[in-house]
Amino acid sequence: MLCALSGEVPEEPVVSRKTGTVFEKRLILKYIQENGKEPGTDEELDPEDLLDVKTSRVVRPRPPNFTSLPSLLKAFQDEWDALVLDAYNTREQLARTREELATALYQHDAAVRVIARLTKERDEARDALSKVTVAPSAGAASNGDAMAVDNEALPDALAEHVTEVQQQLTQRRREKRPAPEGWASPDEVSAFQKASYSDLSVSQASSLDVESDYAAIGGLDGKVDIYAIGANNVERSLDIGEPVTSTVWTGSKVILGTSKGTVKVFDNGSETASFQVHAGAVTGLAVHPGGRLLASVGVDKSFVFYDLETLQRVSHGYTDSALTACAFHPDGHFFAAGTQSGDIKIFQTADGQQMVSFHLGVPVQALVFSENGYWFAASGKGQQTVTIFDLRKEGAAALVKELETGDAQSLAWDRTGQYLATVGSTGVTVQLYLKKAKAWSEPLRTSVPGTAIAWGAEAKSLVTVNKEGVVSVLKA
Structure with a gap:
């Protein structure tokens, strides 16, 4: 056997x-x-x-073939021959494997080189595109020199609209109106705590905006949830199909920017417009105080204005650096854009011309104006502070205050200009400026982390969402 x-x-x-x-x-x-x-x-x-x-x-007993020296020698010779043949076969297989590996490595190296070359050509093309604008006349470039042309201005009707809104809002501000009746007091804000929270269908939440008692929350998974703050539930979900990077809500319109450069407008849950103007991701959206103009900025170093009534693109401007955040002045006559190079550039809304630039020093992460009309706050990537700038000054004199807030990925100033809310990986803070005392204080600091924040009605609540898709409501 x-x-x-x-x-x-x-x-x-x-x-x-x-x-x-x-x-x-x-x-x-x-x-x-x-x-x-x-x-x-x-x-x-x-x-x-x-x-x-x-x-x-x-x-x-031993087999007969192992009972004599000649038989043993013959057996050893056979074993040696078998070992030699096996070693030869092994070396042959090793040589073939090495050839296959060398071919695979060569193909991989070639593919990497092609990808690197195409990426470089794409970046060069984007950079060239960001510096080229349309000449006002054919004769301007007849000498063959490179053209340097102004950004596009708004159509006359929209420029007049911007001027009218500015005059109305500036006049109201000059009246020095007190805080609206029923607005949250500092004691109420200091008593804020997490009152409710809910898990969303959105994962990797990236942006948030509040309108009335509802919040629109977009995520990098391509979904948007409409969250009812009072009822603490999701009433509707939208599938965008592209990673959502920015969200704003005005009236009945929810407007979304995506990582593929698309700006989508939804009205009452239905898509009414889609713009593909940016050559890269949309990094910020802002709505003009008049409610008619929409602005978007992107990594392609450009900012674009849209008419929300006609749903048309109305102007296009370029800068010298990728744009990361944006905001309209409370009167609407200025438009601010934060850059990857660490500058905040202020443009005239009507003609797109740059007026002044403020230096933050690191890539701008969030940007928001105060209702007082001359302050704006900015936070930078990797910073643990929020910087307050004064529009009326230049250079070092423009820096009003650096607030120790911790990581601030999102900022929200309430409509009275009293409270500045921040949120980041270290939690939520509220910074209070008392105009009479001309002093800053911090009535609230919590450990609730988040990626986006917005004030609720009458500043009596804060809505924040973290990257895991959990929305929280803070109130007294």
């Missing part, structure tokens, strides 16, 4: 109950431990299925 695994006479033979095959016991037990099946079949085999075979304990 020979073992079915080794082909040798077994020292401790066993036989399978299922197939009657003879095995060496130690070999078949190792095979069962590793595979759980009988060799050569798909049937399961357990050690209990093996029967010991009783054999006589007689010393086996």
